[in-house]
Amino acid sequence: MNPFRALQTTERTTLHRLRERGATDRSVLYDVLNAGLICHFGVVIDGSPVVLPTGYGRIGDLLYLHGSSGNRSLQFAEGQDVCVTVTLLDGLVCARSVFHNSMNYRSAVIFGAPRLVTDPDERLAALQAITEHLIPGRWENSRKPTKKELAATVVIALSLDEASVKIRGGGAKDEDEDYGLDYWAGVLPITQTIGEAEPDPLLPPGSAMPEHIALLEHRSVGDRALMPDSD
Amino acid sequence: MNPFRALQTTERTTLHRLRERGATDRSVLYDVLNAGLICHFGVVIDGSPVVLPTGYGRIGDLLYLHGSSGNRSLQFAEGQDVCVTVTLLDGLVCARSVFHNSMNYRSAVIFGAPRLVTDPDERLAALQAITEHLIPGRWENSRKPTKKELAATVVIALSLDEASVKIRGGGAKDEDEDYGLDYWAGVLPITQTIGEAEPDPLLPPGSAMPEHIALLEHRSVGDRALMPDSD
Numbered sequence: 001m002n003p004f005r006a007l008q009t010t011e012r013t014t015l016h017r018l019r020e021r022g023a024t025d026r027s028v029l030y031d032v033l034n035a036g037l038i039c040h041f042g043v044v045i046d047g048s049p050v051v052l053p054t055g056y057g058r059i060g061d062l063l064y065l066h067g068s069s070g071n072r073s074l075q076f077a078e079g080q081d082v083c084v085t086v087t088l089l090d091g092l093v094c095a096r097s098v099f100h101n102s103m104n105y106r107s108a109v110i111f112g113a114p115r116l117v118t119d120p121d122e123r124l125a126a127l128q129a130i131t132e133h134l135i136p137g138r139w140e141n142s143r144k145p146t147k148k149e150l151a152a153t154v155v156i157a158l159s160l161d162e163a164s165v166k167i168r169g170g171g172a173k174d175e176d177e178d179y180g181l182d183y184w185a186g187v188l189p190i191t192q193t194i195g196e197a198e199p200d201p202l203l204p205p206g207s208a209m210p211e212h213i214a215l216l217e218h219r220s221v222g223d224r225a226l227m228p229d230s231d
Numbered sequence: 232m233n234p235f236r237a238l239q240t241t242e243r244t245t246l247h248r249l250r251e252r253g254a255t256d257r258s259v260l261y262d263v264l265n266a267g268l269i270c271h272f273g274v275v276i277d278g279s280p281v282v283l284p285t286g287y288g289r290i291g292d293l294l295y296l297h298g299s300s301g302n303r304s305l306q307f308a309e310g311q312d313v314c315v316t317v318t319l320l321d322g323l324v325c326a327r328s329v330f331h332n333s334m335n336y337r338s339a340v341i342f343g344a345p346r347l348v349t350d351p352d353e354r355l356a357a358l359q360a361i362t363e364h365l366i367p368g369r370w371e372n373s374r375k376p377t378k379k380e381l382a383a384t385v386v387i388a389l390s391l392d393e394a395s396v397k398i399r400g401g402g403a404k405d406e407d408e409d410y411g412l413d414y415w416a417g418v419l420p421i422t423q424t425i426g427e428a429e430p431d432p433l434l435p436p437g438s439a440m441p442e443h444i445a446l447l448e449h450r451s452v453g454d455r456a457l458m459p460d461s462d
């Protein structure tokens with residue numbers, strides 16, 4: 001996989017507005033996907049869009065989603081066009097005018113027709129990637145899925161070829177004539193952080209907290225992407 | 232508006248799995264919408280779902296979205312079925328088994344065919360609600376939109392009748408036979424917080440920070456819902 005291979009530009013991924021906020025670098029896409037925790041998965045069911053939050057994992061240029069075999073949105077996704085969006089909100093931008101109030105964010109929008117993953121090895125690798133994406137190190141520190149649990153799980157793969165990334169950073173951008181107005185302008189930064197771990201009350205007394213959990217406490221969610229187990 | 236009027240139950244809003252996580256109380260829906268910052272807006276364009284992050288505002292039982300008049304996703308939304316999803320991620324739940332790893336969250340999923348808002352008063356009220364939703368007090372502390380800016384803005388309204396709310400809280404739920412295993416279990420709480428305001432470098436020297444901004448510093452994003460200007 002060449003991380004510098006450009007993303008495919010199609011009608012769907014072409015930004016029709018504010019093109020300066022767009023990026024077509026594959027490495028920028030992967031940075032957003034690595035930093036994000038969940039995605040919003042959109043699929044058309046009976047003609048109507050359905051948008052649901054869910055976890056995800058990435059291996060190379062494939063994005064994996066999973067769910068219960070009773071999950072309708074995944075059942076309807078195979079071979080159909082879907083849209084997966086990952087958004088990181090970085091700040092509220094206060095401009096002098098209501099019109100130029102904005103947000104700082106990084107967002108990735110991926111289009112494609114997913115493939116149902118049936119190969120047992122790929123299914124297991126995908127579930128590991130989804131698990132590790134949320135909590136690096138968790139796979140090795142949990143009981144692995146049984147055959148019955150695997151049978152109750154659907155895994156789909158989406159190619160990361162048709163995607164767009166949009167990023168807004170920096171401060172307020174006001175109309176020239178508004179800079180003299182007596183309104184405050186600036187940015188309220190937003191951070192998503194992991195707090196202090198709350199051990200399960202049913203753990204044996206004196207259970208030590210494993211390193212992969214201790215490492216995440218009091219860290220920004222995006223720091224996960226810098227940890228040894230993620231790529 | 233009666234906040235206790237139950238939400239409409241349709242095929243789309245019926246939870247097909249884990250029904251104990253569902254809520255049909257209108258007040259629970261409003262709590263999630265008040266606490267959330269952005270939504271993910273899903274619309275079908277040329278047969279394919281498109282999911283984009285955007286701000287929103289609520290007045291009574293109507294949800295308002297806005298965008299540039301060049302925004303394709305809003306142009307395609309009028310009179311068509313759309314889906315608006317608001318998700319608050321509250322924690323990563325570590326179970327003893329990979330299969331039972333989970334997340335704590337609150338999510339609202341709203342379906343319906345939006346109406347294009349054309350009445351000037353309703354358009355202005357909607358823009359005020361969208362502005363105030365992100366930053367209570369901001370409307371009164373910014374320059375109001377000009378006719379030209381209003382003409383460049385599309386506003387749509389979505390009824391909050393057909394919606395579902397799903398909430399997961401608490402700790403890990405493991406298989407009975409797994410409680411004896413030597414794996415750590417517990418919750419890593421996640422919080423989205425507003426940091427220290429970064430004043431625009433082009434503000435006149437010595438500009439005071441207004442109260443509505445100072446009130447938000449170092450607060451959890453959900454605290455906005457408790458502030459005087461929100462309902």
